[in-house]
Amino acid sequence: MLRWGDMGTQWGVNRSVAQIQALLFLSERPLTAEDIAAKLGIARSNVSNSLKELLAWKLIQRVPVLGDRRDHYEAEADLWQMATKVAQGRKAREIDPMVAAIAAAMENIDDPQISAKVRQRLVAMHDFVSTVDRWYQQMLDVPPAQIMTLIRMGSRVVSLLRFVTGKGRDKADPD
Amino acid sequence: MLRWGDMGTQWGVNRSVAQIQALLFLSERPLTAEDIAAKLGIARSNVSNSLKELLAWKLIQRVPVLGDRRDHYEAEADLWQMATKVAQGRKAREIDPMVAAIAAAMENIDDPQISAKVRQRLVAMHDFVSTVDRWYQQMLDVPPAQIMTLIRMGSRVVSLLRFVTGKGRDKADPD
DNA sequence: CCCTAATTTCTCTTTTTACTGAAATGTCTG
DNA sequence: CAGACATTTCAGTAAAAAGAGAAATTAGGG
Structure with missing residues (x-):
């Protein structure tokens, strides 16, 4: 399913960024950076930078989750x-x-x-x-x-x- | 003037290709591969490959020049x-x-x-x-x-x- | 056919970009 | 304001892409 992200290479975004976007778009609930790193098997810092890029493009947003201190992210759904x-x-x-x-x-x-x-x-x-x-x-x-x-x-x-x-x-x- | 070509980097084309296109677009007359290599100071083989790519995109075309055996190229003007x-x-x-x-x-x-x-x-x-x-x-x-x-x-x-x-x-x- | 000029292919080097892991910085909680 | 957890920055490494130059192929002209 996440071979979706491979496609992003063509689009001038790197693989990590595309994969993260795809993962979030198809995720049931907002995910933490750690969740993402684990699911995709990429470095935590890489996730951090990719999230920053996606945030800059406003393709994802931070959402607070009650009782959890960590940042959670979800994809723009529209x-x-x-x-x-x-x-x-x-x-x-x-x-x-x-x-x-x-x-x-x-x-x-x-x-x-x-x-x-x-x-x-x-x-x-x-x-x-x-x-x-x-x-x-x-x-x-x-x-x-x-x-x-x-x-x-x-x-x-x-x-x-x-x-x-x-x-x-x-x-x-x-x- | 040829810093025009630098811009091509953003466009998913490499510098050489963009520069060649720009050079041909702003050239008085069709140029040979050798002309191009000389003017841009890049390797002859690089020119060859870049021309192939531009031809594939149909952004340039080969034109025969009387009395010259070499291939000449000109840019799509429209x-x-x-x-x-x-x-x-x-x-x-x-x-x-x-x-x-x-x-x-x-x-x-x-x-x-x-x-x-x-x-x-x-x-x-x-x-x-x-x-x-x-x-x-x-x-x-x-x-x-x-x-x-x-x-x-x-x-x-x-x-x-x-x-x-x-x-x-x-x-x-x-x- | 052979010789020469032109072009293309191929391999190796350089440059650029992506990614990792450690260190630093920030932030919430008690 | 300390200690734990979370995030970001940074420096080095790995992977990918672009380019150079030599070698190979192709195409005229005698």
């Missing part, structure tokens, strides 16, 4: 909540630095050494990432239930859109 | 094309295995050892992942220009949707 957290993290780790990097590259755009072709590519890239960045942020701000509606509609939103705007353009629109 | 390629790769590397892993976990869903709570979580996760997977695929199949329209609209699609369906539901719709 899948939309989870997805949003992951998406936010990814934006921060992947998209934001990209936008910054390209913005930086744009600073010397007027350098005469840069050919027209390259300049044009840089500008296009910049526009592109900025647009995507804005979109991504907007989507993160839309309540899950509405996103769900959008997703359920799938590509039908496209036809709907065409219907509403009254056109069936196939080329990017010339703003 | 940003939408690029984004689609990356998105496809990600789906294959991240989403598909996840769907498979959860589907596998679902096989022993009837095991009486599994509590109701856990069972319910598994099912919810499975539904969720399947839905997202389907949606992602559908979006990949929509022509870039139309996606662009969607993205440009941003969260306004949500209001539009609410307007069209005639309701302002805040809860997930009960299919």
